[in-house]
Amino acid sequence: MRGDEDTLMLKQMVPWPGRLAAQKREQGERAGASRQRVDATREELVRQVRSIWYELTYLERAAERVRASAELLQGVEETLRSQYRTSSGTLSRVLAVQLERDRILDRVESLETRRRVALARLNELLGREADAPLDRADDGVPGPLPDSDTLRHEVLTRNPRILASRREAAAAGAGLDAARTVNKPDFMVGASWMINEGESGMGGGGADPFMVEFGLTLPLWPGKNDAVVAQAAARKRSQEFQAADLRRQVLVELDTLLLNHRDADRRLILYRETLIPQAEQAFASLRRSFAAGEVSFADLIDSQRRLLDLQLQAEEAVLNRHQIQAAIEAMRGSHFPSKTENLP
DSSP, rough: OOOOEEEEEEEEOOOOOOOHHHHHHHHHHHHHHHHHHHHHHHHHHHHHHHHHHHHHHHHHHHHHHHHHHHHHHHHHHHHHHHHTTSSSSSSHHHHHHHHHHHHHHHHHHHHHHHHHEEEHHHHHHHHTTTTOOOOOOOOOOOOOOOHHHHHHHHHHOHHHHHHHHHHHHHHHHHHHHHTTTTSSSSEEEEEEEEEEEOOOSSBBBBOOOOOEEEEOOOOOOOHHHHHHHHHHHHHHHHHHHHHHHHHHHHHHHHHHHHHHHHHHHHHHHIIIIIHHHHHHHHHHHHHHHHHOSOOOOOHHHHHHHHHHHHHHHHHHHHHHHHHHHHHHHHHHSSSOOOOOOOOO
């Protein structure tokens, strides 16, 4: 009776040297780019939270300024009422100051509405209920910024958008290296072992045949393979151009933010050290003159409005400076720093 034959075979394809390494490098760079894009999204989220936080501070301080202005008019109204009771004043002046005070109090209500809207936006970003209370232990005033050269270096080496674009360009370069191997053959090595079994199921007296195989795949259609390489080369150039454009764009954004930050500082100093003190002195002087009947009510109200507008503009300058700095901090990758990379 003829015995059965069982064959064990083992084959392995071996790609051209360097192909697997290039593909691994490409996938690693793409994964790194994805991580950097996640960090960019997280930085933007922090920037939005900080921006709204500073907006809440501005709205609260602005409301305090407006209430203080209304209290000043309350004192003027009391003076006018006293004059009216003694027949030295007119009811129209009392009504006029009441109208102005009500107008100012309406601004308080508008600021309070804006505050509630900002709080709802902040809670949304934080994943909370829209009307959830917010414990604001402090105003979160940011610290000083480094000098412009240090900022430029930090942005170029830590900005997640820039790092993601560089990773994409590096992945495209690795993809080109892998594509260049399509015109190279792949190798195949294998081994087979034929087991001869007799009638009793035990091996026969002869040795079992053992064979080693070797082969390779020939890359046909060289035109098609050349097109694959050309496509990979075009992708690499495109990613490099995008990375360079993004680098220039981010630097322009940084320079613009720094200019606006310096302008906000300049305006704040001007308001606090010059314009507001002058407006306060002018209003105090007009208020004394008004009590003595030397100036008109319209002049007093105009002076009070100018003072309030300057105070609100100063608070807005603080808001602008803090929001700009939050944007700069996000560009620096300050909250989710990645490993520093040296750029060419």
